[in-house]
Amino acid sequence: MRRFSAVMLPVLLVAMLATACSGGNSGGTSSSSGKQVQVWLTTPDRSKLLQQEESLKLTKAKDSDSEEGVVTIDDQKVYQQMDGFGASLTDSSAWLIANKMNDAQRGDLMGKLFDHEQGIGISYLRVPLGASDFAVENYSFDDMPAGESDPELKNFSLGHDKEYIIPTLQQALKINPDLKLMGSPWSPPGWMKTTDSVIGGSLKQEAYEPFANYLVKIIQGYEAEGVPFDAITLQNEPHYTPEDYPGMRMEPLEQAELIKNDVGPAFEKNNIKSKIVIWDHNWDEPYYPLTILNDPDALKYVDGTAFHGYAGEVGNQAQVHDAYPDKNLYFTESSGGAWSTDFGGNLKWDMENLIIGATRNWAKVVLKWNLALDENYGPTIGGCKDCMGVVTINQGTGDVTLNSEYYSFGHASKFVKSGAYRIESGESVSGGIEQVAFKNPDGSIVLVALNAAGEDQELKVKIGGQLFAYTMPAGAVATFVLPGTDRK
Structure with a gap:
């Protein structure tokens, strides 16, 4: 298994890159802090089409946040490199x-x-x-x-x-x-x-x-x-x-x-x-x-x-x-x-x-x-x-x-850049929250998720010692971008 060691950019530069990645989509605020997660959403009724939503806060994870149903990203466990x-x-x-x-x-x-x-x-x-x-x-x-x-x-x-x-x-x-x-x-x-x-x-x-x-x-x-x-x-x-x-x-x-x-x-x-x-x-x-x-x-x-x-x-x-x-x-x-x-x-x-x-x-x-x-x-x-x-x-x-x-x-x-690696993100639950995660060359993490269920579901994501949560509408797709900063 080929290992990948990302080059960590300063927090300010990462935030600037992440802002540029938004592509001018309306409907949300871009991240100005390394502790925020950017979100883009598409809903099955087309009311939101790759629309940037309000950024999410990363908070300190608790021991209980390792429970079943939490998506746990391990960016040290690396799979194929993406073209x-x-x-x-x-x-x-x-x-x-x-x-x-x-x-x-x-x-x-x-x-x-x-x-x-x-x-x-x-x-x-x-x-x-x-x-x-x-x-x-x-x-x-x-x-x-x-x-x-x-x-x-x-x-x-x-x-x-x-x-x-x-x-x-x-x-x-x-x-x-x-x-x-x-x-x-x-x-x-x-x-x-x-x-x-x-x-x-x-x-x-x-x-x-x-x-x-x-x-x-x-x-x-x-x-x-x-x-x-x-x-x-x-x-x-x-x-x-x-x-x-x-x-x-x-x-x-x-x-x-x-x-x-x-x-x-x-x-x-x-x-x-x-x-x-x-x-x-x-x-x-x-x-x-x-x-x-x-x-x-x-x-x-x-x-x-x-x-x-x-x-x-x-x-x-x-x-x-x-x-x-x-x-x-x-x-x-x-x-x-x-x-x-x-x-x-x-x-x-x-x-x-x-x-x-x-x-x-x-x-x-x-x-x-x-x-x-x-x-x-x-x-x-x-x-x-x-x-x-x-x-x-x-x-x-x-x-x-x-x-x-x-x-x-x-x-x-839009978010997974050439040279990124797919990384470990736990089980993708068929008919529930299905997901895959990648690590970009700049160290940023991209999680792409689908709520395949017929009702809204809360997605909880843990990486390192931090956590974020987001309620995904039924049938919706969301992309989450985490800047390449220390998440301990």
């Missing part, structure tokens, strides 16, 4: 941001998404490498006429992404320089596949090496634009082969072969530092990543495993962690949609399964699907016809609607 929270900048998302908003609207939205003060400080984005179902058109970075191939990648070009995807990422990185990116292909170029199309099929054996070099060229090309990839996966949802948008079947033994014989060596040869992440599909098949990790020649190249949330249980992540505790876990996709429009229900699901559930089951990254979609749940070239983005952009006016995901993820992304 961040966010969503996917799909082709559709970037196209809308770049083409359906004026400069003022775009600047305001990007601030709301990526700035810690003005907005929620998104710190991690997934980027489809080529078209996904949420794209304006089908494309890869080396398309060829039917029946032709390009094994030397002479036709390779990032021209499509340079139009609006890379500029949008550059703008996001300017706002939040700590932002990290993961690239995920839905399909290699069609000529590499058994179908000679980005739709369906599997990777031809003779295309393993060209595909590895294709990934190298993507990473190098993006980095040349000032947009480096922290990690890549080899195939989005390798156990689902869609009929109307790009996808590809890839079995675990095939992925292991690709990694150990082609992608891993190609990354080494070209000094590629982007991490290799496997699986990138649902919770219900943990055997898939375990099969790859059980191959020692593939294992040495693998940083970790990515999961989606459309089937299975979040606890299955822990099976992979327990077998390979030195490998990282990522949660990379789950979408809201028109099938579920209850704000409070969506807020609760995201908190239970993703913000709290995925991180308590070792995820260092937690992402939703589309960052932005339009009022008609698109643009889309296939697949889901009623998925919703973190935000909705009206194509006619450029007006933005902030959806439930903006607030559920904002309760973490």
